[in-house]
Structure formats: structure tokens, C-alpha cells
Amino acid sequence: MKDFFYAIQDLFVDYLFAPFDALKELELTNWFAANTISWIFLIIGFAAFVYWMKQLKIFNDNNEEDKSISSHSFL
Template identity: 75%
Template structure:
């Protein structure tokens, strides 16, 4: 049973967290490159948020949602 937990530890430490270790090492060598990677992730999240808000606005403009008080019993 102990080997099972060591296998889980090995999976996370040596496989799944390898990109984070590489990013940490990159930050020590070149701070700007590590920051650019972070900003790319921020831009991807921002684009996803804008797309989500536009989709919500489209459904709201089509009046597809039932907004009556009786639609939910807790209201």
C-alpha cells in the first residue's frame, strides 16, 4: 500500500508539476520570458470572459430565459 502512495507522489512531483518547475527555472534565468508566459494566460482568460459575456448578452437579448417570479420556488 505504501508503494501506491509513493507512485502518486512520483506522478505529481516528477510528471505533472514538471512544467511549473521549468517555469520557475525560467524565471531565474529570464524574468521577462516568464512574465510573457503569464501574460499569455491572462489574455486567454480575458478572451474567454469576453466571449462568455457576449454569449450571455445574446441569450438575454433573445428573451430566452424565463424571468417570472414563479419560475423558481425559492423566489
């Protein structure tokens, strides 16, 4: 059973966390490149947020949402 947990440790430490180790090395060598990756993720998240808000506005303008006071019978 001990070997099973060591195998899980090896899987995560040696293989699955390798991109994070590379990012850590990138941050130590080039701070701007490491932050560029963060900014890319922030821009993607902001674009998804704007898209979601536009979709909500479309449904709100079409009055497709049920705005009754009690949404469930137990309320």
C-alpha cells in the same frame, strides 16, 4: 502499501510537476518570459469573458431568458 504512496509521490514530483519546475527555472533566468506566459493566460481568460458576455447579450436581446419572479415551485 508504503510503496504505493511512494509511487504516487514519484509520479507527481518527477513527471506531472515537471512543467512547473521548468517554469520555475525560466523565472529564475528570464523574468520577462515567465510573466509573458501569465499574460497569455490573462488574455485568453479576458477573451473568453468577452465572448461569454456577448453571448449573454444576444440571449438577453432575444428575450429567451425566463425572468419570472419564482424560478422554482418551492419559492
